[in-house]
Amino acid sequence: MAKKTKSAKGAAKARPRRERRFEPRASAQPSVVYVFGAAGALLMGAGAWEQFGALLSDAGPDPLKAAPYILAAGAVLAGIAIWIGTSAEPILRVGDSGLAVEKSGVRRMPWYAIERVEWRDETVRVTGKDDAGVAMTLDAPLGSHPQAAAWIAKEARVRVPAVVDVPTDAALPDALADAGQSLPLEPPQVVGRHCAESGKVISYEPDARVCPRCERVFHKAHVPEVCPCGASLADLRAAPA
Ligand SMILES: [Zn+2]
Structure with missing residues (x-):
């Protein structure tokens, strides 16, 4: 497994993946x-x-x-x-792999599995599926998670703009560059995943192409020109032989 990064050359850019970890603002002293x-x-x-x-x-x-x-x-x-x-809010994470909730373990919601990001009752509410395909809802209330809410809105507007329904005049703070604790992420696990275009199972890591924005996985022979998230995948398409 240590050779993974090397063998994935070309499949995914060697861009280090990171995420921010946000602890809730305590509701009690x-x-x-x-x-x-x-x-x-x-x-x-x-x-x-x-x-x-x-x-x-x-x-x-x-x-x-x-x-x-x-x-x-x-x-x-x-x-x-x-x-x-x-009884405080759980710890939230926002980063390249999507969102995550820390509550007796880490449950992840990848960007491509997010169905809706909305603003209601002073809360950024995200609905979608976790990485196992099970329905999941994540709340970032302004009171206890102001920076997580700001970062979710900011990243989602760039990565999955079509599903974002957060008014630009929502009372969110600016997403601060040094907010949260920055953590490195492992490269995405692609072997065993299904190609988002063809449904084909990825059995060999170099066959995988990963959308840099939403992290959808495609088989190298089935990369569409545009990802369902809206990103252009022209760079990932196999050059015509
Ligand atoms: Zn995408």
């Missing part, structure tokens, strides 16, 4: 989460000691009547801390 978590842990410890201390050592106190309640109150506080700390 992190200090609130720590206070609840710490208080909960303290109470659970105290409650447990009062309840079970006598079993462990002679010096331990006899169980207090209140001990189970202290234990329970501690558990509730710790639970609140976990809830506040994790």
Whole structure:
């Protein structure tokens, strides 16, 4: 697999693929989460000691009547801390491979699988399919994900303009060049994919041609002049023999 990049020469330009990773703007102050978590842990410890201390050592106190309640109150506080700390928006990624949501794993929505990008309720909402072809919706609310929303709109207008329905006067911030964390991406996986034009399975990597804009994959013998995303594929077409 290490030779992949070399063998793909000509199939895909050696342009490094990248994506930006956006953490949500926290809806709760992190200090609130720590206070609840710490208080909960303290109470659970105290409650447990009062309840079970006598079993462990002679010096331990006899169980207090209140001990189970202290234990329970501690558990509730710790639970609140976990809830506040994790109910935030997921991490979003925007880049050459499309969009992605980080939520117990990374689920990707390639550019070519995006069916609609719209602006509603101060949110950039993207509907389409994930890379396995399963329906997927991704929300980038202005409140918690201002830069992800701005970058999705900016990239989608260039890559898949036909499906973008975000008014140019939408209250989006400018997409800042240094927003998010920049991550390198692996080259696109093309073997086993179906040619978007002929349906033919790509079984040999050098046969693949990848649209630089939406990353649709074509067999080299079936590259159309224009990709369904609107990009010209003239450069990828096999030269007439
Ligand atoms: Zn394309």
